Amino acid sequence: MKSVTTRSSIVQKQWSNLKRNRLAVFGLFIIVVLGLATIFADLLTSYSPNGVDLSNRVQPPSTEHFLGTDKLGRDVFSRVLYGGRLSITIGLCGALGAAFLGVIFGSIGGYFGGWVDRILLRLSEVVMSFPALVLIMIFIAIFGQDVFNLIIVFAVTGWIGEYRLVRGRFLSLKNEYFVESCRAYGMSNLRIIFGQILPNAITPVIVSVTLATALYVIAEAGLGYLGLGVPPTTPTWGNILNSAQSIDVVREYWWLWLFPGSVISLFVLGVNTFGDGLRDLIDPNQ
Amino acid sequence: MEKEIKLEIKELKKYYPVLKGAFKKVVGQVKAVDGVSFSVNKGETFGIVGESGCGKTTLGKCLVNLQNPSSGELLYNDTETGVKNALNLSKKESFKMRKKIQIVFQDPYSSLNPLKTVYSAFEEPLKIHKMGDKSKRKKIITEIFELINLKPEFMHRYPHEFSGGQRQRICIARALCIEPEIIICDEPVSSLDVSVQAQILNLLKDLQEQKELTYIFIAHDLSIVEYMSDRIAVMYLGKIVELADAKLLYKTCKHPYTEALVSAIPTPDFDKEPIRNVMKGDLPSPINPPNGCSFHTRCPLAEERCKIEEPNLKRVKGSENHYVACHLVSTVEE
Numbered sequence: 001m002k003s004v005t006t007r008s009s010i011v012q013k014q015w016s017n018l019k020r021n022r023l024a025v026f027g028l029f030i031i032v033v034l035g036l037a038t039i040f041a042d043l044l045t046s047y048s049p050n051g052v053d054l055s056n057r058v059q060p061p062s063t064e065h066f067l068g069t070d071k072l073g074r075d076v077f078s079r080v081l082y083g084g085r086l087s088i089t090i091g092l093c094g095a096l097g098a099a100f101l102g103v104i105f106g107s108i109g110g111y112f113g114g115w116v117d118r119i120l121l122r123l124s125e126v127v128m129s130f131p132a133l134v135l136i137m138i139f140i141a142i143f144g145q146d147v148f149n150l151i152i153v154f155a156v157t158g159w160i161g162e163y164r165l166v167r168g169r170f171l172s173l174k175n176e177y178f179v180e181s182c183r184a185y186g187m188s189n190l191r192i193i194f195g196q197i198l199p200n201a202i203t204p205v206i207v208s209v210t211l212a213t214a215l216y217v218i219a220e221a222g223l224g225y226l227g228l229g230v231p232p233t234t235p236t237w238g239n240i241l242n243s244a245q246s247i248d249v250v251r252e253y254w255w256l257w258l259f260p261g262s263v264i265s266l267f268v269l270g271v272n273t274f275g276d277g278l279r280d281l282i283d284p285n286q
Numbered sequence: 287m288e289k290e291i292k293l294e295i296k297e298l299k300k301y302y303p304v305l306k307g308a309f310k311k312v313v314g315q316v317k318a319v320d321g322v323s324f325s326v327n328k329g330e331t332f333g334i335v336g337e338s339g340c341g342k343t344t345l346g347k348c349l350v351n352l353q354n355p356s357s358g359e360l361l362y363n364d365t366e367t368g369v370k371n372a373l374n375l376s377k378k379e380s381f382k383m384r385k386k387i388q389i390v391f392q393d394p395y396s397s398l399n400p401l402k403t404v405y406s407a408f409e410e411p412l413k414i415h416k417m418g419d420k421s422k423r424k425k426i427i428t429e430i431f432e433l434i435n436l437k438p439e440f441m442h443r444y445p446h447e448f449s450g451g452q453r454q455r456i457c458i459a460r461a462l463c464i465e466p467e468i469i470i471c472d473e474p475v476s477s478l479d480v481s482v483q484a485q486i487l488n489l490l491k492d493l494q495e496q497k498e499l500t501y502i503f504i505a506h507d508l509s510i511v512e513y514m515s516d517r518i519a520v521m522y523l524g525k526i527v528e529l530a531d532a533k534l535l536y537k538t539c540k541h542p543y544t545e546a547l548v549s550a551i552p553t554p555d556f557d558k559e560p561i562r563n564v565m566k567g568d569l570p571s572p573i574n575p576p577n578g579c580s581f582h583t584r585c586p587l588a589e590e591r592c593k594i595e596e597p598n599l600k601r602v603k604g605s606e607n608h609y610v611a612c613h614l615v616s617t618v619e620e
Contacts, residue, residue: 183352
């Protein structure tokens with residue numbers, strides 16, 4: 001029982017510290033509201049995101065269609081909600097996948113050192129030396145447009161940050177006496193890495209994942225706008241923006257790009273402020 | 287009383303390569319431990335002293351297989367299976383070996399994982415060595431908490447909730463919980479304040495009596511080593527320069543280095559003017575140890591011979607358990 005109270009008291013203290021940071025709370029509020037709205041999209045709108053209605057093409061916002069309709073008469077509000085569902089999923093899964101790779105490589109390289117570490121370090125430098133967007137476009141061109149492929153591509157190109165964080169922590173933690181005493185009584189390397197050291201190294205990764213989520217939501221929007229993201233028939237924030245490529249649309253049909261664009265900006269802003277608040281909380285040195 | 291040898295070390299060496307350049311060329315060796323031999327009897331405390339950088343800690347880590355010695359033998363006398371060399375064992379055997387020799391580190395603050403409860407710090411080694419089921423383990427841990435005078439209800443707390451002395455008691459208890467026969471104490475009290483030091487030392491002594499433990503006690507504080515040890519080895523630059531019974535060493539030390547160390551112990555006597563035998567210069571680099579006797583650069587008595595010929599550890603004439611590595615002391619060839 002004691003241990004539970006200690007843990008929860010730490011969480012409580014951290015929460016009250018976080019609450020003092022107004023900007024972070026504001027960010028969390030945005031994330032929660034947008035997250036819930038996309039999850040419960042079915043309840044908020046009766047239009048299907050792919051319901052083509054050619055008699056109602058490019059209608060400006062009205063009481064019937066909150067945010068108007070697009071060139072095929074699809075409800076923009078509904079598309080933003082359903083699209084957000086996929087965009088946020090891609091961003092989050094991409095960030096988690098990247099963090100997973102980074103954590104695995106970082107802990108193994110940092111703990112074992114030697115040639116394993118050298119190979120991983122060189123590998124990370126190779127990945128880093130390519131511009132991320134170009135790399136992503138090449139991968140997409142090779143493996144095809146697909147939600148799953150996109151997540152994999154984000155993970156493969158984005159693990160460097162977490163890798164460096166975790167590797168650095170492992171380099172300093174592996175010489176701590178608590179690690180040596182575990183080795184002295186015969187604990188296996190895998191259990192030491194993942195059971196003993198990793199919990200001490202993981203907190204900065206949490207911050208990194210939040211910030212990377214925002215980054216990948218933007219990247220998805222960018223790719224979608226270029227028509228390189230998820231197949232264009234599936235609604236995502238990027239694909240909605242894709243229709244605003246022509247100058248006519250930008251000039252005449254402002255609701256087609258202003259609303260989805262604002263929602264993306266708002267979400268990214270929320271995630272970034274929350275991530276920064278989280279970092280101040282966890283690591284006041286930075 | 288017949289003395290049973292528990293651990294014997296023969297010509298143990300640990301060299302670290304010095305690497306240079308992009309291709310990691312080996313340009314030299316750090317001779318951290320350079321040919322150390324001694325034996326430890328069952329139930330005794332074997333003290334190792336020396337200034338920092340002389341290889342005490344590396345030696346301790348070699349003994350628990352945290353560092354792989356470059357060469358040498360480490361003969362361990364197992365009560366069940368007899369004498370075996372602990373350095374070339376199969377994986378399974380060396381895992382069993384880890385249960386027999388445990389280590390207590392100098393810094394109790396970093397010796398416990400800050401994110402794990404003390405209970406789990408005890409449970410992990412028990413689990414790994416398959417000692418008892420869940421309720422049995424809990425019983426073992428409760429007993430060991432009583433042994434080190436901590437309330438068993440504290441065992442679900444986190445390390446930061448304990449004081450330094452309490453933590454060091456926990457570290458000692460953790461080393462003890464898998465019932466080892468030998469414990470290496472690597473400066474177990476040097477980071478604690480003096481009042482707590484005495485407490486820890488007495489605990490170690492009590493535990494030794496109760497559990498018939500064998501200690502290898504590494505420290506740089508001579509008075510503590512004298513209090514704890516039956517026999518003491520003095521190390522200088524990776525080598526043993528003098529080895530004797532504790533009482534003998536302090537009264538009739540032979541090696542000029544030991545003399546300098548012993549004269550540096552503060553005495554609580556105002557009338558007696560202390561005779562200080564202060565050493566000049568620094569510890570030479572272990573990458574490039576001096577030729578001949580490694581101490582000759584700082585030795586007040588050094589002769590021409592000391593600069594050329596390296597002295598071996600030999601028995602002092604007229605004394606049974608006193609060994610010294612110095613040309614200037616009359617010794618017996620064996």
